[in-house]
Amino acid sequence: MTEEYVQAFVHESEEQLTDLNNSLLALESDPDDREAMDDIFRTAHTLKGNFGAMGYDDASDLAHAIEDLLDELREGEMAVTPEVMDLVFAGVDRLELAVESIDEDGTVDVETADLEDDIRTVIEEGAAGAESDDAESDDAEADTEPPDDAQVDTFEVTVDVGESEMKGVDGMLVLEAVREEADLVSTTPDPDAVEDGEYEDGFDLVVASTTADELRSTLDRVSAIEDAAIAQAGAESNGAAGDEGSDAAAADADDDDATDAAAATDDAASGNGSSREISSVRVDVDQLDDLHGLVEQLVTSRIKLRRAVDDGDVGSATDTLGELDKITGNLQNTVMDMRLIPMRKVISKFPRLVRDLARDQGKEIDFRMEGEDIELDRTILTEISDPLMHILRNAVDHGIEPPAEREAAGKDREGTIELRASRERDHVTVTVEDDGRGLDVDELRRKAAEKGVRSEAELDSMEDSEVYDLVFHPGFSTADEVTDVSGRGVGMDVVHSTVKQLDGSVNVESEEGEGTTVTLRLPVTVAIVKVLFVEVGDEEYGVPIKNIDEVSRVPEIRTINEEPMIEHDGDIYPVVDLADELDVPGETRNGDGMLLRIRKSERRAALRCDSVNKQEEVVVKPLEGVLSGIPGLSGTAVLGDGNIVPILDVVTL
Secondary structure, X not given: OOHHHHHHHHHHHHHHHHHHHHXXXXXXXXXXXXXXXXXXXXXXXXHHHHHHHOOOHHHHHHHHHHXXXXXXXXXXXXXXXXXXXXXXXXXXXXXXXXXXXXXXXXXXXXXXXXXXXXXXXXXXXXXXXXXXXXXXXXXXXXXXXXXXXXXXXXXXEEEEOOOOOOHHHHHHHHHHHXXXXXXXXXXXXXXXHHHOOOOOOEEEEEEEEEOHHHHHHHXXXXXXXXXXXXXXXOOOEEEEEEHHHHHHHHHOOOOOOHHHHHHHHHHHHOOOOOOOOOXXXXXXXXXXXXXXXXXXXXXXXXXXXXXXXXXXXXXXXXXXXXXXXXXXXXXXXXXXXXXXXXXXXXXXXXXXXXXXXXXXXXXXXXXXXXXXXXXXXXHHHHHHHHHXXXXXXXXXXXXXXXXXXXXXXXXXXXXXXXXXXXXXXXXXXXXXXXXXXXXXXXXXXXXXXXXXXXXXXXXXXXXXXXXXXXXXXXXXXXXHHHHHOOOOOOOHHHHHHHXXXXXXXXXEEEEOOOEEEEEEEEEOOOOOEEEEEEEEOOEEEEEEHHHEXXXXXXXXXXXXXXXXXXXXXXEEXXXXXXXXXXXXXXXXXXXXXXXEEEOOOOOOXXXXXXXXXXXXXXXXXXXXXXXXXXXXXXXXXXOOOOOEEEEEOOOOO
């Protein structure tokens, strides 16, 4: 079987599974929705046939069992209950894992027989069988006895996540996975610090009520883990769990224990793992024709330019360079358009994420989406998937209150979360809005001052909307904030840094008791940024011009609460001396220097530099590895002369 056929099967199956998930959600919300039921049955039937035609018989058998269960629902032989739907969703999740396995190595390295047996049992016993299975799953730790040769004990685990760019999120995923399968006795550092990313390359756990094999299998399912050493408490290491052993651990899982395998599929469905990179795009044939035509023009112009250079004809060479400039511009626009992908490619999985989180927490949530057809560049869409997932998790976990609490506050039992996308010229705005608890702005101010995120003088001059944005500061998240500020600070610095690397912006608006709105503004494509270059001592830095409101000589500086300030149109702007902030030696060589007043929408501040040089369009490369996430820096740009210039992030500076 050729790789081409396998990839075509994978891409088609991914789309069908997404459609199946969303149709199942529609059926669960309205069991009388015959259109949703027909779509579900048709898609399940197609999946069964496709798996069988490709020779993946085990996955085909599982899809067949799901189809038979859906037929029971369609014929009215069984009611659409949460327990039955949980089982159907578990089957769909297992098929998703099977497709991922096929995409990786062409085989189904996923256990399917156990879940197929569970579904067949429910078909035979009716809905009562599903409720029984659900209860057994909930009490798995108490009811399921380990094999005779397995020892339930306490283990010490050292987790290594490597050079993670989302340490807080990765730490949270590890702790959640362990808590689902065992008892988490303790962590070093404490759990809140782990979930805030306050550790180096890894952290230590003490885990009980499990076996070594089960624990290793649990850790192997967390993609964030680069390596994990497991040792029985007081004993030598029992082995390591890393990326290389994940497939083997999955294969070694107990065939009779559906709970472990279901947990893996729950992780995939609930967004506990990082999103997969978008590996293919569909291109309109007209775009291919345009691209082919431009390449032909490019080749012709190249030949003309070479002849002009060989003949020493400067005039002809200049004219040809003008042609090349126009052709390359059109080529860039065509390629950028070919990379555009509808947002549904990523956000279509979010309804299932919200459903599972809400069901786990006993919350009632109406999740709505608008703008699925809005298109973004493939890279941008891939990068924002995890931040959006994290924002939604926060909205469910910490924003929407439990039904009883909402009723006591005079609200509807059912909370609402909306994800909306809209396009305006070359930017897309993505908004996540909930009607939950909201944020306490006074508490945010107090915490920001306590943590040294901003000075008291700055905080006093900041509007509420600016204070809300402080949750993105990397030093803001603490254990207290998780309790006192609805947990909004946990990992939000990662959301901010990811969006800034994409040359976008993000802000928070909230009203205590009414809800919170997080808005992301993103470029449609990977844009070329116009940058103003400034000198500080002997060093050169770039500041995106879109962030600058005014460039001037340094006006009169006033001191308020021992902090330098300037006044403009009745507003107070703190002065940030770049030489001090960037630790640049030497004194200013241009009198009092120059001042860059930053737009209020970005940050109320004025940057003091030595001199202003030039402006230029550049491609900003984000910092990677150990350099990523450095406050004050958004990336670097390579200039025409080969020099590399740091680009400043005015928000985190």
